[in-house]
Amino acid sequence: xxxxxxxxxxxxxxxxxxxxxxxxxxxxxxxxxxxxxxxxxxxxxxxxxxxxxxxxxxxxxxxxxxxxxxxxxxxxxxxxxxxxxxxx
Amino acid sequence: xxxxxxxxxxxxxxxxxxxxxxxxxxxxxxxxxxxxxxxxxxxxxxxxxxxxxxxxxxxxxxxxxxxxxxxxxxxxxxxxxxxxxxxxxxxxxxxxxxxxxxxxxxxxxxxxxxxxxxxxxxxxxxxxxxxxxxxxxxxxxxxxxxxxxxxxxxxxxxxxxxxxxxxxxxxxxxxxxxxxxxxxxxxxxxxxxxxxxxxxxxxxxxxxxxxxxxxxxxxxxxxxxxxxxxxxxxxxxxxxxxxxxxxxxxxxxxxxxxxxxxxxxxxxxxxxxxxxxxxxxxxxxxxxxxxxxxxxxxxxxxxxxxxxxxxxxxxxxxxxxxxxxxxxxxxxxxxxxxxxxxxxxxxxxxxxxxxxxxxxxxxxxxxxxxxxxxxxxxxxxxxxxxxxxxxxxxxxxxxxxxxxxxxxxxxxxxx
Numbered sequence: 001x002x003x004x005x006x007x008x009x010x011x012x013x014x015x016x017x018x019x020x021x022x023x024x025x026x027x028x029x030x031x032x033x034x035x036x037x038x039x040x041x042x043x044x045x046x047x048x049x050x051x052x053x054x055x056x057x058x059x060x061x062x063x064x065x066x067x068x069x070x071x072x073x074x075x076x077x078x079x080x081x082x083x084x085x086x087x088x
Numbered sequence: 089x090x091x092x093x094x095x096x097x098x099x100x101x102x103x104x105x106x107x108x109x110x111x112x113x114x115x116x117x118x119x120x121x122x123x124x125x126x127x128x129x130x131x132x133x134x135x136x137x138x139x140x141x142x143x144x145x146x147x148x149x150x151x152x153x154x155x156x157x158x159x160x161x162x163x164x165x166x167x168x169x170x171x172x173x174x175x176x177x178x179x180x181x182x183x184x185x186x187x188x189x190x191x192x193x194x195x196x197x198x199x200x201x202x203x204x205x206x207x208x209x210x211x212x213x214x215x216x217x218x219x220x221x222x223x224x225x226x227x228x229x230x231x232x233x234x235x236x237x238x239x240x241x242x243x244x245x246x247x248x249x250x251x252x253x254x255x256x257x258x259x260x261x262x263x264x265x266x267x268x269x270x271x272x273x274x275x276x277x278x279x280x281x282x283x284x285x286x287x288x289x290x291x292x293x294x295x296x297x298x299x300x301x302x303x304x305x306x307x308x309x310x311x312x313x314x315x316x317x318x319x320x321x322x323x324x325x326x327x328x329x330x331x332x333x334x335x336x337x338x339x340x341x342x343x344x345x346x347x348x349x350x351x352x353x354x355x356x357x358x359x360x361x362x363x364x365x366x367x368x369x370x371x372x373x374x375x376x377x378x379x380x381x382x383x384x385x386x387x388x389x390x391x392x393x394x395x396x397x398x399x400x401x402x403x404x405x406x407x408x409x410x411x412x413x414x415x416x417x418x419x420x421x422x423x424x425x426x427x428x429x430x431x432x433x434x435x436x437x438x439x440x441x442x443x444x445x446x447x448x449x450x451x452x453x454x455x456x457x458x459x460x461x462x463x464x465x466x467x468x469x470x471x472x473x474x475x476x477x478x479x480x481x482x483x484x485x486x487x488x489x490x491x492x493x494x495x496x497x498x499x500x501x502x503x
Contacts, residue, residue, distance in 0.1 A: 035456040040247060044246050
């Protein structure tokens, strides 16, 4: 798992797994369809990604389909960073 | 597209999909007054049959109480049928003012403002008080009306893991640069029946200079020694900045809600909350009924004592019968089944056995957390609950769910 995916996975595990929940989250674990993240709690994940990676995620792209896996989220972050690289 | 044949067909297929998955919600028709036992027509057209009701918010049994009904009649006779106005134009009677003052006294706050419902109170309160300079931090299991109300507000939104005080503290620290911080929680969580750790929330709020908003709809009237609510139960009377609650549950069961709390915050809602500004005033008969309820409970704890005794008894019966029951002390006692179709099937069969309950599944509860939410009332007698557990035991045995915890139920039935 690359650094981006690892950082997203670690954030998701810390932010969403309750104490005592021993599920393992990998890059393909279903987050929304698996009931780990929902549309109400997703706001903090979106905010983390925007602040951490200096990107702006349009609401139209912050969809359950994209946010359902760490891999999907990482792909979105990479696309947005490429489209709008952070200033030097 | 306009509502032509294509649109109609799309929605028809969506409804068929729900029905085929066993997830279609169907109304059951009650012939008579709400109560511990009711006459139910289901399916539509079938002759009504008498069943035990274990799914009403009629916690204190006031939905059909003769004194409350009589008071509503007096309200109708003395003050008419409706106000035909929003409150601030010509929709406020002396009765509305009296009820607001009575609720203030009962909840031990500074002021109260009535709304058409607590859903409306929650829809209006955040937008009226906060803006983009502020942050709202809500427990992840708050009521849907709070989720919707928060979405209407331009303040930053965030959530904390359910009842996780360490996570809440992280969030409060994260937002220390915001103008106002508001922590938002239910008092008794409507689908789980557990109680907020309100004393710890208040302590954190004081440390991080945050306001606290408490939706106490499933607590007002019976939680705490004298039924003031979760704030009384947790020893923080006078320390909650805003309470939203309903008149549609323990306090009579008709309709209506309110915001109650710090004088200035309530006053701002009176100026700015959209449901208050744009929705019709509460009918006089409902106001009169609610005042009567407060007369009945303000100095008499017998109703809430009976309710809490019934809750402890029913919980014990379910646990002894081997059901997976969420822990708590409220009269909301969910029987966890996790699989949505299983919850629907068992609820349907319980009705055949003379017990009226409903299965709850996504989006009402999180995915994979389907349940039958049972609720007891002060109006239940021991014989109702004994008959109820007979039905639960029979249907539970048939489906093989007795004695199973989460892992076994999920392994057997899936999510």
